[in-house]
Amino acid sequence: MVSQNLASFKSRQEYRRNVELEEARKAGLVPAEVDKNGKEINPHIPKYVSDTPWYIKTDEGPSLEHQRKPESNVNGKKKSQYDSGAKVIQALKYREGACTNCGSMKHDAKSCIERPRKVGAKWNDKHIAPDEIVETLGHLTYDEKRDRWDGYNPSSYAHVLKRYELQQEARKKYLKEERIKKLEDQDVHHDDDMRVDEAKVDESKQTDFAKVEKRVRTAGGGSTGTVRNLRIREDTAKYLRNLDVNSAHYDPKSRSMRENPNPDADPNEQFYAGDNVWRNTGQALDFNQMNMHALEAFERGQDVHMQAAPSQAEFLYKNYKKIKERFTTQTNCTVLEKYGNAASGGELPKELLLGQSERVVEYDRAGRIIKGEEEAVPRSKYAEDVIINNHTCVWGSWWKGHRWGYKCCKQFMRNSYCTGAAGVEAAEAAIHLMEP
Structure with missing residues (x-):
């Protein structure tokens, strides 16, 4: 390693000469450098790409072979391509050592992927499966074994492009016919108006203001949602409803204004009355009631949490409403059966009619009667307070x-x-x- 470093050491003059030569090649004053295959090397390629790594031994001068995919052939085809699973031999009779289920020579009965037959090919010599090519991947590298596009044929995608072109042609034809019908209804017969304005067609597709496009696994983590066309451009923004500084607060981050920006205006003429109006209508009330039910159930000892298990909380709340409605109906029916329904217009029972009276009795603080008579205690059929002897x-x-x-x-x-x-x-x- 020390001798290699000394061999690659360059003096100041040599280093300066190489830098000037490189600048001249980039400026086009000197022809580009040529590798061993006679191919010119682009002088604008970065140095970390053009330099050969230290673990590749080469003494053949400058080259970009370490950046190219090897083109070595095996049996007349590239190494990374193989025909695993292709059918080669179709036998007519069962052969010794073949699969007892389908009759193929490339696997045994334990590895057979066909449906288990009631009578295997070994015993009836029927429907013998063809032999398959089993490739050995020992000669392939790590990346070649895991190549996603191995054996991909770009021509197989031609039918997808053709179908897309047919859809576009049909769409343009349909739009043109719709445009012509519209012009005929309006009795407009100008040749200039017969042409379909593709820009207007594309603009008409943007009318879906509520469309939400989500992208997940972002660089910052989590998922974000981007909303296209948050509002119609003709609508007035919330913060422009009242320009007074002391009016309703507007949160630019969430684009919310909870209070009414114009509380003194006529309610019949107000187009926007604050976000709190919508919080007290529709499903917002049901959600608040369900949240309160979950909190009360948790305080009573039930294992329910609105944020941790929302589906469970909603299911329990629905069951609670069903049971409450059934209990209320049962109670009403019991009361009606016992006392009757005065709203039905029928005759009241005699027990209720005789039990009513207009007797008025007033008492003082000591419990003595001031006005009226004390209610008589009903007596039994037996003799009372009879004292003898x-x-x-x-x-x-x-x-x-x-x-x-x-x-x-x-x-x-x-x-x-x-x-x-x-x-x-x-x-x-x-x-x-x-x-x-």
Whole structure:
């Protein structure tokens, strides 16, 4: 390596002479340099392209062979081209060692790509598949093995170009006929107007103002969307609706103006009332309700997130609306079955008619009646407040030891005579003696 560097070393005079020669060749004063094949080397080729790399050994002078594709031939064709899969031999009978399924000699039954037959070619000698050419890629380089355009024939693209030309001719013919029909309807018979203006035709194609063209995998990363013709040129821009500095704020980055630029103007004459108007209409309200439903469901413990799983949130919101609507319908039907529908115009049940009254009662803060009469307590069919045998309380007003009795005398006998306080003392003494 040291001897090679010394051999390639040039003195100042030699380096200056080479630079002057190179400038003269670029100016056309000196003939261009010629390689070993007699081909001239363009003097304007950059030095990093024309210089031979250090790992290529050459002593034959200047050359651009390291930039050219090798043209070595194998069997009369280029190395990078091969006919893998071409059919060569069509046998009529099964041969020993061939595929038992299709009968081809180039693969075995395990590698056969044909449909497995019920009876293979080995046993019926029918439909023998032809042999295929199997190329060995050992002689090809790394790039030749991975060449995308290997074996591509440019002439195969001719039918695509022909079809495109036919489409263009048919399009021009159609536009011309439409133009002629339009002129005939308007009773215009000028020869100059019969010609189709291609510029106007192309301009008419630009009327799709809402078209969005996206390009992905940009240099900066991510995806960006470019919108062609954001608005019609005749429309007034948002920021020109009101030139007052203190009017509605306009964001030039997002081209949005949320507030109304002219709030004092007549609403019937306003063409633009701010972006917030559209946020409260259409599907914006549904989206806000769905977002609120997702937040409330997440707070109640459900694993749902509007940004992480929007499809799941929308599905749950739809199910929630269906269940709510079904529950509301069921509740309405239950109420109507029980109380009826007054709006239907039918007769009301007697229970509702008799349950209504015009009685008015007023009470003070202590609960005493000021105006009106207290509502009478409905009585049962049994006799109430009937006191017998000098008792001051009714039977069953006292309970002791799993037995009913009178509270006034503490007796358990139903038809006993009330003894007053003496009976109470006697009853307590009896109970005391019964206790352990």
